[in-house]
Structures are given as structure tokens and as C-alpha cells.
Amino acid sequence: MAPLRSARRRQGHRTRRVAVLLITIAAGLGVLPGAAVAAPVGQQLNAADAALLNGVRLAGLWEMPAGQMAAEKGQSPIVREIGAGIASEHEELDRLTVEAANKLGAAIPTEPTAEQKGWLTEMQNARGARFDQIFVTRLRVAHGKIFPVIGAVRASTRDPIIRKLAEDANKFVMHHMQMLESTGLVRWPELPPAALPAPGDDGLLAAASANTAPSMGVSSAVVWLVFLAALGTGGIATYRMLRRT
Numbered sequence: 001m002a003p004l005r006s007a008r009r010r011q012g013h014r015t016r017r018v019a020v021l022l023i024t025i026a027a028g029l030g031v032l033p034g035a036a037v038a039a040p041v042g043q044q045l046n047a048a049d050a051a052l053l054n055g056v057r058l059a060g061l062w063e064m065p066a067g068q069m070a071a072e073k074g075q076s077p078i079v080r081e082i083g084a085g086i087a088s089e090h091e092e093l094d095r096l097t098v099e100a101a102n103k104l105g106a107a108i109p110t111e112p113t114a115e116q117k118g119w120l121t122e123m124q125n126a127r128g129a130r131f132d133q134i135f136v137t138r139l140r141v142a143h144g145k146i147f148p149v150i151g152a153v154r155a156s157t158r159d160p161i162i163r164k165l166a167e168d169a170n171k172f173v174m175h176h177m178q179m180l181e182s183t184g185l186v187r188w189p190e191l192p193p194a195a196l197p198a199p200g201d202d203g204l205l206a207a208a209s210a211n212t213a214p215s216m217g218v219s220s221a222v223v224w225l226v227f228l229a230a231l232g233t234g235g236i237a238t239y240r241m242l243r244r245t
Helices: 002-029 047-073 077-104 114-124 128-156 160-181 203-212 220-244
Strands: none
Touching: 047 077, 047 114, 047 128, 047 160, 077 128, 077 160, 114 128, 128 160
16 A cells, blocks of 8 residues: 555656646746737837827917917907917817827827927017017918928828827818918018938938837847746746655
8 A cells, every 4th residue: 555655646746746837837928929918008109109299289289379369469350360260270189189198198298398488478579560470470380390290200100099190280280371371471481491301311201210110018038038037937936846845
């Protein structure tokens, strides 16, 4: 009977060893590359997508009060009308921008930049025809700067939420430029020249080049390190458990 009990005891030890080894391997396989490793939503934005999201948000933060100011103190009836229209449309675009940011888990600006605040102060201190000219000039130049960024990001983004925002922003910004130009106050020779691509370079579209890179997440190297660490930790634990048996 003693040899039989000894054989059964050895068989039980071997079974436990195999079970522990299988558990260890399973723990390592749980973090193998190729498994679904979810990165925080807020990290999925690349540089170009974030630039569009922040740029459209900042535009609304200062152009809404600028439009409201024009509606109240513009000398020309058309400037007052356009100011009210731009303020109203920017409210809608700002709502869409905030919704997109919330879906993406992205942080966006909550107040205008120091430069934009300076433009608002400049408008507050201006009166009559001078105000009208400053309002049209500042907003037309600002819209002209964001317009090519919208197109570049729309052409290359991989994110459907950013793509939809770019399409919406494109319609609003185009309409705003047309409204501002209808005042007859746009000083065309003073507009910044178009930033055309340099030979052999993306030039204007460089801001969107980040979209060609994979989204930020957990790299395969990090996953492998975690995998090896899990195996190592599991192996040590297994060795200690086997020694106790």
C-alpha cells in the first residue's frame, strides 16, 4: 500500500506542477502583442487632429464676442448684420467642437489666447468706420489662416469624428469669409500670401503629416516587456511553489 500511496502522491505533485505552469503561461498570453490593449481615448489624437480641434475651438472663443460686438457697435448696417451672423454660426460650430472633444476625451481651450484677447481689446477701443475696418480685417485674416488647416486635416485624418468636424468647420469658415468679403472692406493686398508647398516638401500640408503615423497607444515593445515580465514573475512564483511541494 505504501508504494501505491507514494506513486499517487508523486502523480498529484506532477498534476499540480502542470496546472501551475499552464496558469503562468496563460497569464503571459493575456498581454501578448496583438491582443486588444485599449489606450485611453484622449491619447488617440495625433498632432494634426488636435491642432484642428484646438484651432476651431479658439476661433469660436474670440470670434463669438467679436461678432456680438460688431452687431452692437458696427457703423455699417452690413457689418452689424454680418457680426450677428458670425456670432450665431460660431455658437453652433462651437457646440459641434465641444461635442467632438467630449467624444474623443480631449481637453480643449476654455478661453482665447493672449493675442486674441488683444484683438478684442482693440475692437472695444475702436469706434465708427475704424471699428468696422478692424473687425473685418482681423476676422478675415484669422479665417484665412484656419481654412487651409481644415482642408489639410480633412484630406488625411483617420478619425471619423475629426473628419466630420473638419467638414462642418469648412462650411462655416467659407461662409464667414464670403460674408466678410461682401462688406467691401477686405484689403486684399494686405492679406498674408498663400503658404504654397516648397519643392519636394509638403509645406502647407506639413501640419497634417502626423496623420500618416499610427495613433498613439501601447507600442509592441512595451507589450513585449510586459509579456516577458509576466512570464518572469510567473516563473519565479511557479518555482517557489514547486519547491514547497
